Amino acid sequence: MTQAQATALSLDDIPHPPLTPVVGHTLDLLRDPMGLHMGAAAKFGPVYKVKVLGQWRVSLGGAEALEFILGDTQKLFSSFEGWDMLHTLFPGGLMLRDFDDHRSHRRIMQAAFRKPVLDAYRARLEEATDTLLKDWKADQPFKFFPAIKDMTLRMGAAVFMGLDLGDPRADLLSNAFQAEVAAATAVIRKPVPFTKMARGMAARTTLTQHFSLMIPERRDNPGDDFFSQMVLAADEDGNAWSTEDLVDHFNFLMMAAHDTTASALTKVAWALATYPEWQDKIIAEVDALPDAPMDDAGLASMHSADLVLKEALRLLPPVPLIPRRAVRDFEWQGHIIPAGTWVSATPGTVMLSPKHWTDPEKFDPDRFGPDRAEDRSHKYAWAPFGGGAHKCIGLHFATMQVKIFLAALLKTHRIELATDTPIDWIRVPIPQPKGGLPVVLRVRAQTTVS
Numbered sequence: 001m002t003q004a005q006a007t008a009l010s011l012d013d014i015p016h017p018p019l020t021p022v023v024g025h026t027l028d029l030l031r032d033p034m035g036l037h038m039g040a041a042a043k044f045g046p047v048y049k050v051k052v053l054g055q056w057r058v059s060l061g062g063a064e065a066l067e068f069i070l071g072d073t074q075k076l077f078s079s080f081e082g083w084d085m086l087h088t089l090f091p092g093g094l095m096l097r098d099f100d101d102h103r104s105h106r107r108i109m110q111a112a113f114r115k116p117v118l119d120a121y122r123a124r125l126e127e128a129t130d131t132l133l134k135d136w137k138a139d140q141p142f143k144f145f146p147a148i149k150d151m152t153l154r155m156g157a158a159v160f161m162g163l164d165l166g167d168p169r170a171d172l173l174s175n176a177f178q179a180e181v182a183a184a185t186a187v188i189r190k191p192v193p194f195t196k197m198a199r200g201m202a203a204r205t206t207l208t209q210h211f212s213l214m215i216p217e218r219r220d221n222p223g224d225d226f227f228s229q230m231v232l233a234a235d236e237d238g239n240a241w242s243t244e245d246l247v248d249h250f251n252f253l254m255m256a257a258h259d260t261t262a263s264a265l266t267k268v269a270w271a272l273a274t275y276p277e278w279q280d281k282i283i284a285e286v287d288a289l290p291d292a293p294m295d296d297a298g299l300a301s302m303h304s305a306d307l308v309l310k311e312a313l314r315l316l317p318p319v320p321l322i323p324r325r326a327v328r329d330f331e332w333q334g335h336i337i338p339a340g341t342w343v344s345a346t347p348g349t350v351m352l353s354p355k356h357w358t359d360p361e362k363f364d365p366d367r368f369g370p371d372r373a374e375d376r377s378h379k380y381a382w383a384p385f386g387g388g389a390h391k392c393i394g395l396h397f398a399t400m401q402v403k404i405f406l407a408a409l410l411k412t413h414r415i416e417l418a419t420d421t422p423i424d425w426i427r428v429p430i431p432q433p434k435g436g437l438p439v440v441l442r443v444r445a446q447t448t449v450s
C-alpha cells in the first residue's frame with residue numbers, strides 16, 4: 001500500500017460506544033476498563049474503537065488478534081509508540097524499544113534472568129520474605145493490599161537493589177519509586193508544580209542519581225541481586241550497557257515488577273481467604289516441603305499454588321490491555337487500519353471469553369488441571385504475561401515470588417477475610433481491592449509460633 005493511499009484511509013467504518021463530549025471514553029476507561037471493553041465487544045464484535053485522551057484506539061478482540069498483534073511476525077506494531085504514557089518517566093525501558101533494538105537489549109537483560117542467577121534471587125527472596133513477614137501480627141485485622149505493596153517494595157530493595165532491609169537508602173528509593181509509578185498514570189501529563197507528574201519527575205532524578213552512584217560500586221563488588229547482575233550483564237558477543245542504559249532498564253524493571261506482583265498476590269490472598277478448600281490444598285503442599293531452603297523440586301511440587309495463581313491472573317490480570325501503534329497500514333477481519341493507529345490487544349477480555357472458558361466469571365482453578373486444560377484451547381487463551389517478543393521476562397521470577405510468599409505465610413498461619421462485605425475490585429491504575437482487602441491471620445493450630 002502506498003503512502004498516498006495510507007493517508008486517505010480512515011477509521012470511520014469502525015464502530016464505537018456513544019461518546020461523552022470532550023472526554024470521549026477516557027473516564028469510562030479509568031472507571032471500568034473491562035466493562036467498557038466487554039460491553040463494546042458484546043455490542044460490536046471483536047473490532048471497535050474507543051477514544052481516550054483525544055485519540056482513537058482500535059481494539060482487536062479475540063485470541064487470534066492477540067497472536068496477530070503480540071506475535072507480530074510482520075513487525076507491524078510498535079510497543080514504544082503504544083506505551084506512550086510511559087515515555088516521560090520510563091524512557092529506554094525494555095518494553096519501550098522496538099524490533100532489532102529491542103532484541104539486542106533483551107538479549108543483554110536475559111543474562112540477569114539465567115537459571116543460576118534466578119536461584120540466587122530465590123535465596124534472597126526467601127530470606128527477605130521470612131524477615132518481613134515477622135511484622136505481620138496474627139489476630140489483628142489489617143489491609144492486605146497496602147501491606148503487600150509495602151512488603152514487595154522492601155523486598156525490591158533487597159532482591160532488586162541488593163540493599164540490606166535496614167539500609168536507609170531502601171526507604172528513600174522506595175518512596176521515590178512509588179512517586180514515579182503514581183505519576184505514570186497521572187491525568188495531568190506535564191510536570192506542573194505540586195502535581196503527581198512533578199513529583200514523579202523529581203523522583204526520577206533522585207533514582208537516577210542513586211543508581212548512577214551504585215553502578216561503579218557494584219562493578220567492583222557485585223552481589224547476587226538484580227542490579228549487580230544487570231551491571232555485569234552482557235550478551236554472547238560481550239555487548240553490555242552504558243550507564244544511561246542501565247539506569248533506564250533498572251528503573252523500568254522495578255516498575256514492571258512491583259505493582260503487577262503486588263496485585264497478583266492480593267488476588268491470590270483473596271482467593272485463599274474466600275475459598276478455604278484451596279487454602280487447605282496449598283497448606284498440604286507447604287507441609288510436605290522439606291525443612292530446608294526452597295529449591296526447584298519444592299517450587300514444582302506446589303501444583304495447587306500454580307492453579308490458584310493462574311486463575312487469579314485470569315480473573316484479574318494486572319495488564320488487561322496491551323497497547324501498540326501500527327507502523328504500517330494493515331488489514332484485520334476486513335478492516336483496513338491505517339499506519340499510526342493506536343491498537344489494543346485485549347488479554348483481559350480473552351481470558352473471560354466463554355469461547356475458551358467454562359463459566360468464565362467463576363473462580364475455578366481446576367480448569368487449568370490436566371483433565372480440562374482450558375488454557376490449551378488456544379496459544380493465547382491465557383496470556384496475563386503477554387506473548388511474542390515482549391512477553392514478560394519476569395514471569396518465572398513472579399511465579400517464584402508468589403510461591404515463596406505462600407510457603408512462608410502458610411507454614412505457620414491461615415488467612416481469613418476480616419469483612420463480610422463482598423470485595424469490589426478497581427482496575428486502574430493497577431487492579432486492587434476497594435478498601436484494601438481487610439484480612440486477619442490466624443496461627444495454625446499445630447504450630448508453636450508466637
Ligand code: HEM
Pocket residue numbers: 079094095096106252253256257258260261264317318319322323384385386387389390391392393394395397398
Ligand atoms: C504477576 C506479575 C506480572 C505480570 C502479570 C506481568 C505482565 C507483563 C506483561 C503483560 C508484559 C508485556 C507487555 C507488552 O507486551 O507490552 C510484561 C513485560 C515485562 N515485564 Fe512483566 N509482569 C509481571 C511481573 C514482572 C516481574 C516480576 C518482572 C521483573 C522481575 C517483570 C519485568 C517485565 C519486563 C522487563 C517486561 C518488558 C519485556 C520486553 O519488552 O521485552 N514483570 N509483563
